[in-house]
Amino acid sequence: MIAHAIVFYIFSLIAIVSAIMVTVSKNTVNSVFFLILDFISISCLFIMIGAEFLGMIMLIVYVGAVAVLFLFVVMMLNVAQQKNEWFNSSGRSSHIPVGLLVSIIIFFELIIVIGGWKYKPDLLDSIAIEINTDLTNTQSLGSVIYTDYIHLFQLSGMVLLVAMIGAIVLTFRQRSGVKRQSYLKQISRDRKDGIELVDVENNKGVKIDV
Amino acid sequence: MAELFIFFEQIYRILFLLIPVLVSVAMIVWLDRRVWAFVQKRRGPNVVGPFGLFQTLADALKYIFKEIIIPASSNKVIFILAPIVTMTLALIAWAVIPFSETFVLANINVGILYLFAVSSLGVYGIIMGGWASNSKYPFLGAIRSAAQMVSYEVSIGVIIINVLLCVGSLNLSDIVLAQKDLWFVIPLFPMFIIFFISALAETNRPPFDLPEAEAELVAGYQTEYSGMMYAMFWLGEYANILLMCAMGSILFLGGWLSPIDLFPFNIIPAPIWLILKILFLFILFALIKAIVPRYRYDQLMKLGWKIFLPFSLIYVVLTASFLMYFDLLPGN
Known part of the structure; x- marks a missing residue:
């Protein structure tokens, strides 16, 4: 049990420190790397409380895909430079009230959530569905998501689909003058189209019509 | 005291797995070069040791004694971290590979x-190395x-869903045991082919070795690396290839199971079967390297997103409907 506690505190310490470093570090790429470290330690915490499916999905989706795209964008755009310019500009102080407001709202929301969870010890009794401890994590998640909550599940899928189509529509450009290859054309070419055999008379050239 | 004993026992078990993996990575590099040479009617490495078996060890020694050069304009921490990340990630995945019904380091619920x-x-090892070098080609x-x-991971994920539909569990031992009567390579043969090609792309092997295409990018993300750090990238890459071969043999070729449960076959120990299957897949990898020319980048992306992804998605629907219709769904 002590080992469990020690490992828990190590992971949560890493998570908190790297979360702070995300906002503090000067280099944007370093911030993204700290964000990845944060994701990994949080998924380790998920695995420690027995939610192994959630932890692994967190690793696959956030670290394996989302953060890669993050890094991709941050490396391509030179964000560090822009940030420095923004910090040095004179309009800097006008952003502080907005930021303060947002952070105060988030702080109070967190307090409400944690307080509500803390002062409701009969939370487990008020759950409508019985908890079956024989099933593994994955099975119990699947049996709930695809039966009782199928409409919500489909709805979130639709939201994602709309977001995807929106992103494609926003960034799609039809460029002219681009040479494209078509596999069908390449494969369906036969010898007659490509090669022409010509009998050449001696000392006379061949006229090639283009 | 008892906890300490368990701790040391675990360390012993980890070393018992890792050292053979590292040695076999060295051997597999030799095998790769040998197969490549035989296809091209050359001899390949055959001087150091019997059949040139110690060639990789000699190469490793050479790399250890070479100077490590760190570019002045690089981001030094990330530059040094990159090969370590590649190597570590290639090795920690072996923890869940089941070599037999009992011989597995961590038999976890969500192994796959x-x-x-x-x-x-x-991918992080490669991105970190490429960015930290602070140079155009890397x-x-x-x-x-x-x-x-990222593109080929998507199709590998969908292929895994196909296999999981037939198994009904995410545990790797369960996946192998579900193939006791019929290896999944037979009913899911198209998926096996797509998995194999995606594995080539995922491990940056030819014909998809565009990140290190020497004709365009010198050596790609490894351009600025030298000495032991280059060797670590190299070992990590081959350990990843072996891992992909192991994944393919567990998902499709029945893992440690013998092909026929009859006398001369079933006395061979289970780990040997898994190793033979990994070797078979690896020799296919090596042959592909020797005989197929490199893809162009847009062709690679087209293959991944426009052909493999829709095809494997349709196959998921087909597999699910088939299992549903004939009432073969596992867990019922």
Whole structure:
């Protein structure tokens, strides 16, 4: 049990420190790397409380895909430079009230959530569905998501689909003058189209019509 | 005291797995070069030791004694971290590979997800190395490999869903045991082919070795690396290839199971079967390297997104409907 506690505190310490470093570090790429470290330690915490499916999905989706795209964008755009310019500009102080407001709202929301969870010890009794401890994590998640909550599940899928189509529509450009290859054309070419055999008379050239 | 004993026992078990993996990575590099040479009617490495078996060890010694050069304009911490990340991720995935019904380091519930997660993290070593070098060719290589690996992960994920539909469990031992009567390579043969090609792309092997295409990018993300750090990239890459072969043999070729449960076959120990299957897949990898020319980048992306992804998605629907209709769904 002590080992469990020690490992828990190590992971949560890493998570908190790297979360702070995300906002503090000067280099944007370093911030993204700290964000990845944060994701990994949080998924380790998920695995420690027995939610192994959630932890692994967190690793696959956030670290394996989302953060890669993050890094991709941050490396391509030179964000560090822009940030420095923004910090040095004179309009800097006008952003502080907005930021303060947002952070105060988030702080109070967190307090409400944690307080509500803390002062409701009969939370487990008020759950409508019985908890079956024989099933593994994955099975119990699947049996709930695809039966009782199928409409919500489909709805979130639709939201994602709309977001995807929106992103494609926003960034799609039809460029002219681009040479494209078509596999069908390449494969369906036969010898007659490509090669022409010509009998050449001696000392006379061949006229090639283009 | 008892906890200490368990701790040391675990360390012993980890070393008992890791040292053979590292040695076999060295041997597999030799095998790769040998197969490549035989296809091209050359002899390949045959001087150091019997059949040139110690060639890789000699190469490793050479790399250890070479100077490590760190570019002055690089981001030093990330530059040094990159090969370490590649190597570590290639090795920690072996924890869940079952070599027999009892011989597995960590028999976890979500083994296949763990494997998938670790192999999808493998891209970080390459991106970090490419970016930290602060040089054009490595950066281009890193960007290429990031897009390539993310794209092919998607189709590998869908292929894994196909297999999981037939198994009904995420545990790797359960996946192998579900193939006792019929290896999944037979009913899911198209998926096996797509998995194999995606594995080639995921491990940056030819014909998809665009992140290190020497004709365009010098050596891609490894351009600025030298000495032991280059060797670590190299070992990590081959350990990843072996891992992908192991994943393929567990998902499709029945893992440690013998092909026929009859006398001369079933006295051979289970780990030997798994190793033979891994070797078979690896020799296919090596042959492909020797006989197929490199893809162009847009062709690679087209293959991943427009052909493999829709095809494997349709196959998921087909598999699910088939299992549903004939009432073969596992767990019922």
